Amino acid sequence: MKLSYIVPVYNVEAYLDKCLQSLYNQSLELSDFEVVIVNDGSSDNSIEIIEKYRTLYQNITLIEQTNQGLSVARNNGIKQAKGDYILYVDSDDFLIRESIPNLLQKAIDLELDVLRGEYRYCDEAGNLLLLDDTKRHRYRYSYKIIDGDHLFQCIYCKEYYIPLLLIKRSLLIENRLYFREHVYFEDIEFAFKLSLLAKRVMYVPIVFYIYRLRAGSITRNLTSKKILDLFSAIKELKSYSRMIKYPERTNRVLEETVTQLTVYLLISLSTFAARDRKELLKQLDLKSISSLLVFGNMKEIIVSVLYNMLGTSVIWLLSPAVKLRNGLLK
Template sequence: MIDLSIIIPIYNVEKYIRPCIESIYRQGLNENQFEVIIVNDGTKDKSMEMIADIIPAHSNITVINQENQGLSVARNNGIAIAKGEYILMPDSDDMLIDYSVKPLLEKVLAEKADIIMADFVQMNDEEINNIPQHPIKQQEAFKTTEISGKDILYEKYCRWYWRSVYRRKFLHENNISFVPGIYAQDVPFTNECFLKVKKCLRTSWLLNIYRRGHESAASKYSLKRSNDTSIAIRKSWELSRSLSLSPETAYQQDDLLFSIFYTHICAIACGHLRNFSEVCQAINFLKEQIPHLTFNHDKRQRMWAYMYNQLPLTVFAFIIYSKQMLLRKLK
C-alpha cells in the first residue's frame, strides 16, 4: 500500500488545471509514496490537453476517462480505485501550497488518525499569478491538536472537504461517499465524516490556495442548484436521525441544520431565480424532501419551523420572498 492518493476530478478547468497538477509535484514527496488519480469527467474544453505532457512524465498518475457524471461520481470513482492509506481531494481550480502535504501525511501516518483538517488561504487569479511578489505568509511551526469531529463541526461548520486528509479505511468502513448528481455534495459528505470520525486532528497549517473570484459552477445559482441543496439538507437530516447521538450532540446538530436551512431559504428568496413561480417550485421541492422540520432552540427557530410546517406553500414562499425583496431595497 502507498501512503497517499490524490484525486483530481477535471471538468472545464483548462485555465487552472496545470497549476493544480504542478503544485502536487512540489510537495517534497517521493513519487513511490503517492499516486495521482485524474478523473476526466467528460470535460468539453482543453483541460486534458493542458496536462498532456505532465501525465506521461510521472509514473504515479492514473487517468479515468468517463462521460460527464458530476463531481460526486468522479470523486467516488477515484476513491474506488485508490490504493493510498490516505486520500486527499483538492479542487481542480485550486493549488496545494508548496511542501504543505508532507507534514500532514507524516503526522496521520504516525497517529493513524481518521482525518486531519488543515487551513487554507484565499487568493484571486492576480494574486496567484504574482505569488513571487505577494508570497503566502510564512508557515508557523507545524502543530496539531486532537479534537472530536463534532467539535470541529459545531465550532465552525466546515464544508471544505479539500482541506482535509482522510483515511481510506475510515471512508470504506463507514460507507461514506459523495451523493451523486448534486451541486452541494460537500454538505452531507463533510457532515457524515465529522459525525462518525473516531480520531481527528486539527492544525492551522496552510494546505491549499483556494481560488476565489472566477466564474465557476459554484457561482451560478439556479433552480437545479437550489434543489440539489435541498437534497443535501435531507441527507444530513436523515443522517442525524439515524445515528445514536447524545442529547448535547443532537441539540448542536439541530442548530447546525437550522443554520443551513435558513441560509438555503434566504438563497432561494434572493438567489436570482427567475420569478416568484421558481421560488415556489424551490420551496415545494424542499418540502417534498423534508415534509416536517423541528427546531426548538429559540423563538426565532420555532417561528421558522412553524411557518415551514403549517403555512400553505405559496404563503410561506411569499413571506420569505417579500422579506428578501424588502431587505434588498433597504440596502
C-alpha cells in the same frame, strides 16, 4: 504508497496547470504518492494539460468518464486510489508549496483517521485574500488527538470542505463511505458520516489549501437543481437527529447547521423570479423544517425569527430587500 491525490477535472483549463504543479511542489518522492485525475467529460483543453503532465510524471493515473458530476468523479477516484491517505483537490484550487509532507507524516506517525488543516481564499486570478480568522475558536484543539464527535462539533465549524481533510483510505473502503452521486452539496452529508466513523482525529492550524472564489462556483450561482439538492442535504441532516441518539452537543451543531443552510436556502429563493420561486416551493417540503434555531449572525437571527413566525411567506418579504442589496453591491 503514502498518499493519493484525487483530482476531478471538468473544463478548468485556466486553473489546472497551477493546481497540478502545486501537487509536485511538495518535496515528496514520486514513489510515495500518486495523482488520480478523473476527467469528467471536459470539452476544453484540460485533457491537453493533463497529457502534458503525464509525459513528465509516471505516477499519474487518468480516469475518463462522461460528464457525471463531482461526486461520481470522487467516488471513481477512491476506487482507483492506492495510497494510505487520500487528499481531494478541486482542480481550480491549489496547495501551498511544501505544505503536505509534514502533515502527511504526522497522520502516518499518529495513525490518524482524519487530519484537518487550514485554508485561505484567493480571487479568480489566484491572488490571496485576507486570512479569515473568524473560526479561531477551533485553535484550542490544535495538535490534540480527538474523536469524530469533536471533529463535527468543534473543528468543522460548519465548513464542510472535504479537500481540507487528509483521510485514511481504509476507513472509507472498509465502511463503504462514498459521496452521494449526481447531487450538489455532497460534502455536507459525507463530512457528517465521516465524523461518525473517525476515532483518531487531529486539527493542525497550518494553511495548506487555497480555495479559489469563482463567479461560477456552486454556492455563488444557484440554479433550481442546486436549490433542490441543497434542501435534500438539509433534510438528510435533519433526519439523522431523529434516527440516532447523539451527544447533546452534536445534536445542537446538527440543528445549527440545518438553520444556517435553511437561511441560505430562503435568501437564495428570494432572488428567483416569482414564477420560478412558486414552482420550486411546490417541490420543497419546507414544512418538514417546522422551526429554526435563533442564533448566529444578525442576518441569520432575523431570517430565523421571521421564518418561525411567517413560514415560507418570509421569502416574499426578503425578496425586495435582497434585490436592493444586490443592486447596491453592483
